[in-house]
Amino acid sequence: MRHVLSLSVTRYALVIVVIIGVSLFLLGPAAWQIAGDTVRDLPARERPRAIDEVRRTLLVAVGGAAGLTGLAYSVRTYYLSRRGQVTDRFARATTALASGILVERLSGIFALEHVMRESPRDHETVVQILAAFVRSESPVRPGRPPSAVREDVAAAMTVLARRPVRDEKNNMDLRRADLTGLELLPDQEGHSPRLSQADLCGAWLTDARMPGADLRGVLLGGADLTRADLQGADLSEAWLSAATLEETKLQKARLAEAKLDEAELYGTHLTGAVLTDCRMDHAKQREAWFSGAELTRAWLPDVNLYNSQGLTTDQLLSATCLERTTFPQGLMYDPRLLARPPVWQGASYQHLHDHPFPWPVSRADRGGAGPRRRRARTGFRGPLRPRH
Known part of the structure; x- marks a missing residue:
C-alpha cells in the first residue's frame, strides 16, 4: 500500500514540475521567440506591453488546449466507466439465465434486452445468447407431443422479436425449437414482431400466433406451422420447403418469391395472399383456400389442385x-x-x-x-x- 502511495505522489510531483517548467518556458524564451523582430523594432517603453500581450495569448492557447485535453480525458473516463457497468450488467444477466428460479431468469432476459439496446456492439452477442437459451430450454423432442411454450422462453422470443433494427452478420439460430402456442403480437406502438432472416428450420410452431409479423427471408424448412395464425404476415423470400401448413391462417399474407416446394397445404387459408413469383414445386395440397390470391408468375408444377377452393381461371x-x-x-x-x-x-x-x-x-x-x-x-x- 505504501509503495502504491509513493508511486502516486511521485507521479503527481512530476506532473507539477512539468507544468511549472512549461509555464516558465512559455512566459520567458517562448514569448520572446514568438514576438521576434516585431518587439525589437518597438520603442523600449512599449516592449513590455507587447511581450505581455504575447504571454496572455500563449496562456489562453495553453489553457484551451488543457481544457480540451481534460474534456477528452473525461469523456474517455465516462465511456470506460459506462462500458464497465455494461459488462457487469451483462455478466449478472447471463448468470441469472442459468438460475432455477423463474423470476430470476425473466429478470436476466430483460436485463439482456437493456444491454442490447444501450450497447450496439453487444447486440449480436445478446441475440445469440437468447437464441441459444430458447433452443436449449425448449428443444423439439421427437416422439413426444408438443407442449405449451414456457413463460421464460416466450419472454426471450418477445425480446428477440422486438430487437432494434441493426445489421446482423449471422442468422438468428432457432432451429428445432419447440415454440408451440407462441404469441408474438404488435407492441403498444403498433410495431409488428420481427423475426426476419431467422433460422427456424425444423421448429414446432403449432398454434402459434404471429399476425402481421415480419418474417422476410425466414428459414422454415421442415417446420410445423399447423393452425398457426400468420394473417397479414410478410413472408417474402421465406423458405418453407417441406413445411407443414395444415389449416395455417395466411390470409392477406405476403409470400412473394417464397419457396413452398413439397410443403403440405392441407386446408391452408391463403385468401387474399400474395404468391407472386412463389415456387410450389411438388407441393401437397388438399382443400386449401385461394380466393383472391395473387398467383402472378407463380410456379405450380406437379401440384394437385383438384380439391382446392376459390381458384379461378384468371388466377391460374x-x-x-x-x-x-x-x-x-x-x-x-x-x-x-x-x-x-x-x-x-x-x-x-x-x-x-x-x-x-x-x-x-x-x-x-x-x-x-x-x-x-x-x-x-x-x-x-x-x-x-x-x-x-
Missing part, C-alpha cells in the same frame, strides 16, 4: 408454370387453361430450353378429330390437356 392463367398441374374440379376442362402451354409468361429461356413443351396445335395438324362432343359444345380447337 397468371401463373408461369402449370407443368403436370392438376386443375381444380370445376376448371378441369376450361378451354382457356387447356389452350395455354404448361410454361408461359416470365419463364426464363434456360428453363424453356431444359423443359421443352408442345405448343397448342390445330385439329388438322393433330391429324384426328378427338372427342367431338366436347369440341362441339365449347368450340375449342386446341389440345384438351397440356401435353408433356
